[in-house]
Each structure stands twice: as structure tokens, then as C-alpha cells.
Amino acid sequence: MLRCELSHFSNHNAIEKKLTNEEFNTTKNKRAICLIGGGHSHIAVIKQFGMHPIPGASLTLISPDALTPYSGMIPGLIAGHYAFKDCHIDLMKLCRWAGAQFVSGQIQAMDLQTKQVVCDQHPPVHYDLLSINTGSQPALHQIHGATEYGHPVKPIKNFIQGWQSWLESDRNSLRPQRVVVIGGGAAGIEILLAMHYKISRRYPKRSDFTLVCADRQILSTHNQQARNFFDRYLQSSGITVIRGKRVIAIDRQQLLLDDQTALHYDFAAWCIHATAPPWLKESGIQCDKKGFVLVDQYLRSISHPEIFTSGDAASFTPAPLPKAGIYAVRQGPVLAKNIAALIKNQPLSPYKPQRRYLSLLTTGDRYAVASWGSFFVQGKWVWHWKNWIDRSFMARYQSSLPDNNT
Incomplete structure (x- = not known):
């Protein structure tokens, strides 16, 4: 579809x-x-x-x-x-x-x-x-091979096409597929968990997910409760988190970190800082x-x-x-x-x-967390709240355009 x-x-x-x-x-x-x-x-x-x-x-x-x-x-x-x-x-x-x-x-x-x-x-x-x-767009020019390998999350159109193409090619694979997301900010976390949800439901026990975060902590611009929640969620989901390491090179099969560790992958998503x-x-x-x-x-x-x-x-x-x-x-x-x-x-x-803005982050399934300053809540209802906000925004430019000159 x-x-x-x-x-x-x-x-x-x-x-x-x-x-x-x-x-x-x-x-x-x-x-x-x-x-x-x-x-x-x-x-x-x-x-x-x-x-x-x-x-x-x-x-x-x-x-x-x-x-x-x-x-x-x-x-x-x-x-x-x-x-x-x-x-x-x-x-x-x-x-x-x-x-x-x-x-x-x-x-x-x-x-x-x-x-x-x-x-x-x-x-x-x-x-x-x-x-x-x-x-x-992700700042790839300082990483050797990054403009050629991996999938930048922006432009979004290209990322979606690359993801869909990889899913189709992976359909007949018998071995676990290794997915790596580079970037521990909000985009990296949400994209990672969305892909994890999709693949885990489709191929149980056939995926291996890793997050590479250059900072020592994920979601550095969010409050501590949000960081703690996603730390626990990633761990309970079996997702490996590599902290304080930067990717310095990539080729067709592996990523090279700044401590010279090689990380093999099948699909890599770039969610690093913007340029x-x-x-x-x-x-x-x-x-x-x-x-x-x-x-x-x-x-x-x-x-x-x-x-x-x-x-x-x-x-x-x-x-x-x-x-x-x-x-x-x-x-x-x-x-x-x-x-x-x-x-x-x-x-x-x-x-x-x-000065502050409400952040709504999803966990892959129909569950989300909200943070604003020190405020933090979580639950399925937060996802439905976010869904209502998002669909209301889209309706302004889709089905409910007013008559001109009104």
C-alpha cells in the first residue's frame, strides 16, 4: 500500500x-x-x-x-x-x-x-x-562515507522510500536483521522505536536494534523523568544503547566508532544534528x-x-x-x-x-509520554491525545479548508 x-x-x-x-x-x-x-x-x-x-x-x-x-x-x-x-x-x-x-x-x-x-x-x-x-538535514559531511551509505531521516520522503524498499528486500531473509540508529535525540528515539515496533510484530526474534548516542545521555534537552522512562523502555525492549561514542565512518556493511569499534548493520538511520x-x-x-x-x-x-x-x-x-x-x-x-x-x-x-514547549514522544506502539519543563506524564491516553492534536492540525489543510475570502 x-x-x-x-x-x-x-x-x-x-x-x-x-x-x-x-x-x-x-x-x-x-x-x-x-x-x-x-x-x-x-x-x-x-x-x-x-x-x-x-x-x-x-x-x-x-x-x-x-x-x-x-x-x-x-x-x-x-x-x-x-x-x-x-x-x-x-x-x-x-x-x-x-x-x-x-x-x-x-x-x-x-x-x-x-x-x-x-x-x-x-x-x-x-x-x-x-x-x-x-x-x-543531518550533518553527514564530516563522517566518511555517510553521504553514500545509510538513510538520513531527512528528506523524509527519501527516508520512507528507503525504509519501505529495505523492508521488502528483507522479507525473505532468514537471519536476524541488524538495525542501527545514529542519534539520541527525540527524532532518533521515535524513529528507532517505530521501526522496532514494526519489525518485532512482523518477525519476532529476528531483529537486533542498536542506538548510537554521541552524548552520555539520551534526550539531552528533555527532563530527567523523560530520560529515565526511555532508558528503561529501551532496556526492556532489548535495544542496545551505545553512549558517548561518535560514528566517524561507514561503508556498505559496518559503522566505525571513534574508539575504533566496528558495528555491523543491515539498515542504518542517520538522526544526528542538523545542517x-x-x-x-x-x-x-x-x-x-x-x-x-x-x-x-x-x-x-x-x-x-x-x-x-x-x-x-x-x-x-x-x-x-x-x-x-x-x-x-x-x-x-x-x-x-x-x-x-x-x-x-x-x-x-x-x-x-x-520559553518552553510541550514535547510528545511515542514509543512505537500506541503509547506516548509528554514533557514540559519538569512536567511529565505517560500512558495510552497521551498517545490518543497526541493523535487528536496531529489529526486536528492535518484537518486544517486537508478536508476542512474554508471557502476563499471568508
């Missing part, structure tokens, strides 16, 4: 490329707002534009995929609790509803002098105002040391005031923010408001991040 649903990516792109080429010239006489990436902030911008169009402005979204995943539901997709359509937003449909253009393409460069975005499958796209919400797409820094826009765009309190580039950046791609200069999806979601309404304000020459609104 998942394999069939993944084919929607290519089908949507082929159709929308034709539509874009036919309709693109209709926006030439308007102020051009261009969105790079179909992340959590930009879907809020598109919806707001559809409900309240900006007079004299056009909106264009550039994305390599017409279906964008909601990251909070991906562990549930891997575990088998959700269907593909449950946790993907149809950007083509959303753009068509909002009266926006959709350009299918991978970003190759930004020309800040001519104000053009260069794509691989489309003529350069001009902008008067630009917004970037492309997310991030930015290289074309951001190469464009000349001012970035931090990791390549993320430096933005002010208005989510606007400190070097190019006609460019906004949100989500993981942004480096918030008033105060450092974790690379967590909740920030991209909360930045969406502020970003939409400021894009409209800049076009209308009105004052901008500052983004005020919450």
Missing part, C-alpha cells in the same frame, strides 16, 4: 509542472511573493493568502515534492498506525485553492542581485519578496556557522530585508532556538502577517517564541 501511495509524488509533480508553465505568465504585473519549501510555516502562509489575498501580489511556492509530510506523524507512519495520506499535505491542492502558483523543482541557487531563484526543472523564478522554509542546504550560504545571505540564515525578531534576514526565513532553516538572533517542528508551526501565522505587512508597507510583528 505504501509503495503505491508513494507514486503520488511523481504523478503530482508531472501534472503540476504543466499547469505551472501554462499559468505562470499571469502574475507578471503583480508584486511577486516566492516561497521556497513546503514546510510547516509556509502552509500557514498559503492558507492565509487563500483566505485573505493581498491586492496586487502573487504567490508562488517552489517545492521538489507536491506532497509534504507532517513530521509529527512520521513515526506513526513507520510503525503502521497511519496511512500515507493521513500524514501528508497536498501542496498542489492547497496552492490551487489559495490561487497560488506551484513550481515543482529542486533549488539549485538563489541570485540575490537579480532576485531570482534557480531551479532544476523550471526557468528562474523572480521574486520581490522571498521566504525560505526548507527545513534541515542547512549548501545553496543558502553560497547565495551570499548572512548565515551562522552551520549555514542557517540569520534572522531578526521579525523572521527577516539581517542582511537582506526582502527575505524571510523560518523553521529549521532560520537562526533566530534574539535567542537560539532548538530545531523542533513546533517552532515552524508557531512561526507560520507571524510569517504570514509580516509578509502581508511588508507588501503593504505596514509595521511588522515580532515573533515571540515560547
Whole structure:
């Protein structure tokens, strides 16, 4: 089923490329707002534009995929609790509803002098105002062989395809399969436990799972109760945890740790710290040391005031923010408001991040924990609570889009 649903990516792109080429010239006489990436902030911008169009402005979204995943539901997709359509937003449909253009393409460069975005499958796209919400990707360049071997958790589409392909190839294997997840943060823990749940139910006693955590403790940004819970859960699930070790190299069959220990694997998932797409820094826009765009309190580039950046791609200069999806979601309404304000020459609104945020982590099955500061709860009801939150979010962009201009 998942394999069939993944084919929607290519089908949507082929159709929308034709539509874009036919309709693109209709926006030439308007102020051009261009969105790079179909992340959590930009879907809020598109919806707001559809409900309240900006007079004299056009909106264009550039994305390599017409279906964008909601990251909070991906562990549930891997575990088998959700269907593909449950946790993907149809950007083509959303753009068509909002009266926006959709350009299918991978970003190759930004020309800040001519104000053009260069794509691989489309003529350069001009902008008067630009917004970037492309997310991030695991920082693999410092690990020998990592760009060739293993499966980065982002882009999510590629990871899901790699995981599904491996599951199919593993179907007839008779020996235990060795799965290694590199990264002891929230993403690493949830992805690991989702895969463990899926394989353990399918092939009891035929899996060997290992987590490699560079820190001495897992979930370093969570409270002690959450860390203790998952320490016990991993141990009771028979999952090996290697702490305080870094992967320095990988080939087709094994990982090499910094103490020269070799770790054999059949499937390896990269869930390590994030880095930015290289074309951001190469464009000349001012970035931090990791390549993320430096933005002010208005989510606007400190070097190019006609460019906004949100989500993981942004480096918030008033105060450092974790690379967590909740920030991209909360930045969406502020970003939409400021894009409209800049076009209308009105004052901008500052983004005020919450000091703490609620973290909901799943254990593979329909069980979850919640933490917020020192607060901690666990149970099946927490999973159902999270499920309700996630499905309510998705409904905003799937079945319950309001009538335009209301």
C-alpha cells in the first residue's frame, strides 16, 4: 500500500509542472511573493493568502515534492498506525485553492542581485519578496562515507522510500536483521522505536536494534523523568544503547566508532544534528556557522530585508532556538502577517517564541509520554491525545479548508 501511495509524488509533480508553465505568465504585473519549501510555516502562509489575498501580489511556492509530510506523524507512519495520506499535505491542492502558483523543482541557487531563484526543472523564478522554509538535514559531511551509505531521516520522503524498499528486500531473509540508529535525540528515539515496533510484530526474534548516542545521555534537552522512562523502555525492549561514542565512518556493511569499534548493520538511520542546504550560504545571505540564515525578531534576514526565513532553516538572533517542528508551526501565522505587512508597507510583528514547549514522544506502539519543563506524564491516553492534536492540525489543510475570502 505504501509503495503505491508513494507514486503520488511523481504523478503530482508531472501534472503540476504543466499547469505551472501554462499559468505562470499571469502574475507578471503583480508584486511577486516566492516561497521556497513546503514546510510547516509556509502552509500557514498559503492558507492565509487563500483566505485573505493581498491586492496586487502573487504567490508562488517552489517545492521538489507536491506532497509534504507532517513530521509529527512520521513515526506513526513507520510503525503502521497511519496511512500515507493521513500524514501528508497536498501542496498542489492547497496552492490551487489559495490561487497560488506551484513550481515543482529542486533549488539549485538563489541570485540575490537579480532576485531570482534557480531551479532544476523550471526557468528562474523572480521574486520581490522571498521566504525560505526548507527545513534541515543531518550533518553527514564530516563522517566518511555517510553521504553514500545509510538513510538520513531527512528528506523524509527519501527516508520512507528507503525504509519501505529495505523492508521488502528483507522479507525473505532468514537471519536476524541488524538495525542501527545514529542519534539520541527525540527524532532518533521515535524513529528507532517505530521501526522496532514494526519489525518485532512482523518477525519476532529476528531483529537486533542498536542506538548510537554521541552524548552520555539520551534526550539531552528533555527532563530527567523523560530520560529515565526511555532508558528503561529501551532496556526492556532489548535495544542496545551505545553512549558517548561518535560514528566517524561507514561503508556498505559496518559503522566505525571513534574508539575504533566496528558495528555491523543491515539498515542504518542517520538522526544526528542538523545542517542547512549548501545553496543558502553560497547565495551570499548572512548565515551562522552551520549555514542557517540569520534572522531578526521579525523572521527577516539581517542582511537582506526582502527575505524571510523560518523553521529549521532560520537562526533566530534574539535567542537560539532548538530545531523542533513546533517552532515552524508557531512561526507560520507571524510569517504570514509580516509578509502581508511588508507588501503593504505596514509595521511588522515580532515573533515571540515560547520559553518552553510541550514535547510528545511515542514509543512505537500506541503509547506516548509528554514533557514540559519538569512536567511529565505517560500512558495510552497521551498517545490518543497526541493523535487528536496531529489529526486536528492535518484537518486544517486537508478536508476542512474554508471557502476563499471568508
